[in-house]
Each structure stands twice: as C-alpha cells, then as structure tokens.
Amino acid sequence: MSKYILEMNQISKHFSGVKALSDVNFKVEKGEIHCLIGENGAGKSTLMKVLSGVHPYGTYEGDIVFEGAVQQFNKISDSVKAGIGIIYQELALFPDLSVYENIFAGNEVKRGGIIDWNQTIVQAKKMLEKVKLDVNPDTLIKDLGVGKQQLVEIAKALSKDVKLLILDEPTAALNEDDSENLLELLGELKRQGITCIMISHKLKEVISIADKATVLRDGQTICTLDAAKGEIQESIIIKNMVGREIDDIYPKREKKKAGEKILELSNWSCYDPQLGRQVIKDVNLHVKKGEIVGLAGLMGSGRTELALSIFGNAKSYKLHGDLVLNGTSTTLKHTSDAIKAGIAYVTEDRKGDGLFLIQDIKSNISAANLKGISRKGVINDNEEIKIAENYKNSLTIKASSLEQMTGNLSGGNQQKVSLGKWLFVGPKLLILDEPTRGIDVGAKFEIYTVMNKLIEAGMSIVMISSELGEVLGMSDRVYVMAQGEIKGEMKVEEANQEKIMQLATQ
Template sequence: MSDYILEMKNITKTFPGVKALDNVNFKVKRGEIHCLVGENGSGKSTLMKVLSGVYPYGEYSGDIVFNGNIQRFSHISDSEKVGIVTIYQELALIPELTVYENIFLGHEIKKGKFIDWEETIVRAKEMLKKVKLNINPSIKIKDLGVGMQQLVEIAKALSKNVKLLILDEPTAALNEDDSENLLKLIKELKAQGVTCILISHKLKEVLEVADSITVLRDGKTICSLDREKDKITEGIIIKHMVGREIDDIYPKRNIKNFGDKVLEVKNLSAYDPNLNRQILKDVSFNVRKGEIVGIAGLMGSGRTELALSIFGNSKGYKVKGDIFVNGEKKRFLKPKDAIKAGVAYVTEDRKGNGLILIDDIKSNITLANLKSLCEKGFINQNEEIKVANEYKASLKIKAPSVEQKVGNLSGGNQQKVSLGKWLFARPYVLILDEPTRGIDVGAKYEIYTLMNELVKQGMSIVMISSELPEVLGMSDRVYVMSDGKIVGELPIEEATQEKIMELATN
C-alpha cells in the first residue's frame, strides 16, 4: 500500500472570471497531520471542497486518488462513504437537537425501519469518550459552548469511521484553552491512526502540530515542507505564503502626540433582559484623536457587549451612562444615531451581521452612507461604482469587479469590504471587533497598515481582540475587561501578556 493516503493531481477549478485552482498537486501521507496554509483566496477551501465532493466530479479537472483508488465524488456523502470527513469553520450542528441526535444525524442507527435510540445513546457516549468530552449526550447543542460544540463535530466525524479528517480553521472562534485542548486531541487522533488535514491561519498552531505543510498562493502549489527534512519557521512559511518577507507583522508607528478625547464613555452599565443578567458594570474609558486603544479580556468578559451598547444598542439592552463624542454628550438609540455622530462598528461576525452576502461589493461598501450618493431621491449609480472601485483599489480587495457577490469572496476580502463600508461612512471613531479573526497573515498585515494610516489621518480606533500579540503589537493603550467591568488600564510601554492575563482572570 502507498505511503500516501491521498494524492490530488493537477486539480484545476474555475469560477466565472476566476481560476481558483490552477494545476494544484497535493499529497498527504498516511497517519500524518498535514497543514494546508495560504492567504485568503489562495484556494485552500476550494481544494478541500473538491476533495469532499462539494464541487462534484465534472466541475473540475484532475484526479483524486484516495487509498490507491481514483475517486469521482458526486456528493459529500460519496466522500464520507470512503472515510473523508470535513469539519468547517461554521459548524454544521442543529442547536435544538441533542448531542446524540447530532452525532448520528444522516447516518442513524436503525433496528428494522426505526431508529434504535438506546444504541444511538450508547454509541454517542463512546464517541464522546474518544474526544474526551464528559457530558450527557442528551443535552442540547445550544446549551454547549463553542469549544464543546467543536468536539461534538469531531465525535460526529469519528462516528462515520473517518480515515481522513479535514479541519477548516477549527480554532478560529475558540479561546486559548479550548484551542490548546483541540490541538492535543488532533495529536491523539493521529496516534489512533486518523490522518488529518488542518487549515489554519494561526502559524504557531501549524508549527506545533504539523508533520508536513503545503503552501498555496493564487490557486497554485508553491511548496510542500516536511518537518523531518526541511527547516520550518514562521518566517519561512510567511515568505512562501505572501511571496515576500514580512519582518514584523505589526508595522510600527512613532506618533505619540495624540489629540483631544474624541470618544469618552462614563459609567456605562447594561442589563440584558433576554439573559436576565447585568452584562456591563460602570464602564468608563476614552480614546483620543489619532490613538489606537486596545480592549482585551477573556471570552464573555463583555467586550462585544460594550461595543454594541455604544453603537446604538441593537440588542435592546437596558443601558445607563453617558457617551461623549468630541466633547458633546450623545444618546444613541439606534445604530444610525451613532453613524450620524461619527461612530462606526465593524462587527466580529462579518457574515452574519456585517455584510449582505448575496449582494455585490459595490452595494455593501456604499450601504452605510448611501444618502451621500443620492440625488433627488435616486442613487447616482455611476458615482456608486466610482466610490466602490476606489475602495476596492485602496483596500486591495481581490475580485474581478465590484459587481462580484460578497458571499463568493474569501474571508480576508470580506473583511476588507466590511472595513470599506464603514470607512465610506467617514467616522471619527472606528470600533473594530476581532478585525483579523480567520484571515491570513498577509491580509492581517494589510489591515494593520491601514489602521496605522487611518490614525495618522486623525481617526481614532478602538480595537477589541482575543489575540494578545495583536493587542500588544497595535495598541497605544490597553484596557482590560473582566466580568463586564474594566479592571485595568495599561500604557503600551508597561503592557505584557502576563499582566493582561493576570487582570483578565482576577
């Protein structure tokens, strides 16, 4: 039997106006953890969709050889029958169903014509034990945290007798502890004989678990690296990914003479009637002209709730406290009030709340400030196209044209469209919630460079981030949140990961 469980030979896949994969070759050894890396839009997810049957045979050219046999998958179920299972970044679980129902959904255990629920629960417990998840399989998915849901997805894959497990950005939405536990589990699955393909933008994770690494760029195979034969460092991977060296991913700024306070929040408290609990407790902070203020804290500390409470309270919290913009007291009852006052918010959930995926780039970019393009009640479409093309060029959005549907863009390019939408609103204060989540190192660098340019021009930025190196690399000051409160303020010269975590966990 071949040492390679998978060989993808000369895979080419074309979409209208775009060659997503150009003669890609990809080989995975049996029993290894093989990491697939590349910038957003490099073709990683497209290649895996070809492999899993999302794009069926006939919609691409080239061969898939799995366990020595040429495969021609017409549907996802065809790839799963031979033992190829994919877990996507957006989990495919049904919140209202139980854990055991989700694990065996689509391949139910039957006794005659009926589902054998007793055996289903027994088998579900076995699968949960394999992923070291000690929970009652009768609990509903909606009552589990994201980290546990991720483990349920892996248990679901194991229940299908998986031979090749594909994990697409599995730690993107996880905190550090859950991410670490998941990486340990991937190593344990390898020891049990499961081959894994891991797609990740977090290069430290790649270096921790990878036996081999394949780099894609612009739909082409750039190189494959073997841990036993090749020197592999973060710098080497980045160079192959972006086609150039990036010495410091966090571009430096030397400006320290900030202006007056542009945004000031005093004694802000918020109560969530849906959760029946206090989510913000007497929060006060400020940001000055030309400053990047980082807000750090663990998941659930209240960072996003703070942003939403400032930006028009779209969730219907009961909010008390004062907000000042350029020294003037404001009351934002709706997001449009905040926009009018010069405050913009780039949500962490770009697909769910930030963009209209079925619309094109042009319509998304101009959405927040459409009135400025209207003449006598009608949109000046020529001016709209001109504006969209300007932002497409300045933000380096990779797309054939501004008529491209946003849902067809990579994550990094979607994030750039989301930024473009709010930059066109011309705010004084830009609140960025997890601005680089799920995007590659090259796109991160471009967004960081843009942030520096914006504050140089006089904009003020509030950056919420779970990545402490990002907070330390980009902020001028750092506020730390815990349990709905601000528990510390650190000038960047005094801030360290240890100090931030000490405050965040108290």
C-alpha cells in the same frame, strides 16, 4: 503499499473561466497532521471541496488517490463512505436537536429499519468519550458553547469511521483554552491512527502541531515543509505564502502624542433583559484622538457587548452611566444616532451581520450611507460606482469587478468591503471587533496598514482582539476586560502577554 493515505495529482479547477486551482499536487502520509496554508483566495477550501465531493468528479482535472485507489466522488456522501470527514468553519449542526441526534444525523443507528434511540445514546456517549467532551447527550446544541459544538462535529465525523479528518479553520471562533483543547485532541486522534488535514491562518498553531505543511499561493502548490527537518518556521511560512518576506507583521507607525478625548465612559453599566443579568459593570474608559485603544479579554468577557452599547445600543440594553462625546454628555438611542455622532462599528461576524453576501461589492460599500449618494431619495448610480471604486483601490480589494458577489470573495477581501462600508460614513471613532479573524497574514498586514493610515489622518480606533500579539503590536493603550468589568489599563510599552492574561483571568 504506499505510505500516503491521500494523493491529489495535477488538480485544476475553473470557475467561469477563472482558474482557482492550477496543477496542484498534495500528498498526505498516513497518521500525520498535515496543515494546508496560504492567503485567502489561494485555493485551500476549493481543493478540500474537490476532495470531499462538493465539486464532483468531472468538474475538475486531475486524480484523487485515496488509500491507493483512484476515486470518483460525485457527491459528499461518496467521500464519507470512503472514510473522509470534513468540518467547515461554519458548523453544520442542528441547534434545536440534542447532541446525540446531531452526532448520528443521517447515520442513524437502526434495528429492523427503525431507529434504536437507546443504542444511539449509548454510541453517542462512546463518541463523546473519544473527543473528551463531558456533556449529557440529551443537551441541545444551542445550549453549548462554540468550543463544545466543535467537539460534537468531530464526534459526528468519528461516528462514521473516519480515516482522514479535514478541519477548516477549526479554532477561528474559539478562545485560547478551547483552541488548546482542540489541538490536544488532534494529537490524541493522531495517536489513534487518524490522519488530519487542518486549514489554519494561525501560524503558531501550525508550528506547534503540524508534521508537514503545504503552502498554496494563487491556486498553485508552492512547497511542502517538514517539521522533522526544521522547516516549519514563521518566517519561512510567510515568505512562501505571500511571495515576499514580511519582516514585521505589524507595520511601524510613528507614535505621536494623542489629542483630546473624543469618547469617555464613566460608571457605564449595561443590563441585558434577555439574559436577565448585567453584561457590563461600572466601566470607566476613554479614547483620545489619533490613537488605537486595544480591548483585550477572553471570549464572554463583555468586549462586544461594550462595543454594541456604545454604537447606539443595538441590543437594547438598559444603560446606566455617562457617555461623553467630544466633551458633551450624549445619549445614543439608535445606531443611526451613533453614525451621525461619528461612530462606526465593524462587526466580528462579517458574514452574519456585516455584509449582504448575495449583493455585489458596490451595494455593500454604499449600504450604510445611501444618503451620501442620493438626491431626493434617488441613488446616483454613477456616484455609487465612483465611491466603491475608490474604496476598492484604496483598500486593495481583489475582485474581478465591483459587480462581483460579495459572498464569492475571500475572507480577507470580505473584511475589506466591510471596512469600506463603514469608512464611507466618515467616522471619527472606528470600533473594529476582531478585524483580522479568519484572514491570512498577507491580508492582516494590509488591514493593519489601513488602520495606521486612518490614525495618521486623525481618526481614533477601538480594536477588540483575541490575538494578544495583535493587541500588543497595534495598540497605543490596552484595556483588559473580564466578567464585564475593566480589570486594568496599560500603555502598550508596559504591557505583555503575561500581564494581559493575568488580568483577563481574574
């Protein structure tokens, strides 16, 4: 009997004449954790969609061999029946249903054709124990944090007797504690004999957990690295992912003396009427011209709430304190006021809040500044194309044309479109909320390079990031937040991960 639970042989897949996968070979041994890595657009998600039946048999070339037999999955339920479970980055749960209803949705426990709810709850408890999630099965999904929702998704897969579990960027939206818990769970599932495939851009996670790692680039298999042979190292992974060596993930920038203060907050507090509590408490913070200010902290520390309160108070918080822009005390009642004042905000949720996914690239880039390409209320189409082409080139957005649907771009290219959209308003202060979340190392390097160019041109940046390496690698100064408060401020030369985490957990 073969040692491989999965063999994907010579897999090719086309979309409208464009080759997304070209003769990909991918083999996974039973009981291992196998990471699938590569830049955005490398073909990782497409390959997993072929495997799971999203792209049915007949729409691709090549063979899928699972447990020694060639498979012809015509729909997702076919792969599920075979013992393959896939969990996407965007969780597929019903927020207004309970935990136990979600675990057995579409796979209900029945007796005599009728759902046995008591037995469903009993079985749900068993699944929750397997994933080490201590919650009441009656709890509604919307009342759980993202980390616990991720565990419910895994419990749901386990309830279907999964043999091969696929996780697509499972820790992208999780804090460090939840990420660590999830990785420990994958190790436990491995000990139980369950094979896992994990797609991840977080190389430290890959290095810590992978038995093997397969690299895809431009829709082709580049190599499979073996941890037992010492091959799963950051430098080796990066070289194979991008086809070149990136000696320093964080490009060097000549540090110049920062200019005058362009933003200053004094005793800044925000009360959220919906939550019924303070989300920001007596924050004192300033940003100078030509510097990157890192805003670090754990999930829920108040970083995004602070950014939104500056950007025209988009959440309608009750504000107290003083906001000074360019030396003048200012009140920004709406996001349009913030934009006029020279502030732009690139959201952490590019798909939900940042972009119109069903519109093309040029429409997204012009969306925040239609007045800039209009005359007497009529959009100048030629000017829109000219502006969009300029940002496509300067930000190296990889797309077939400006008319390409934004939702069909890779995560890294979507992020560049979102960045282009806000650069077009001509900001003096750019707030970047998790600017590289869910994008690969090559695209990260390109985003960092753009950030450095903006700083050299005199712009100022506030960067919110959960990646401490990113905070330390890109910032000039760092503020650390916890429980809605600033717990400390440091020059980057004085900061390290230990100091930041100590303040972030106060």
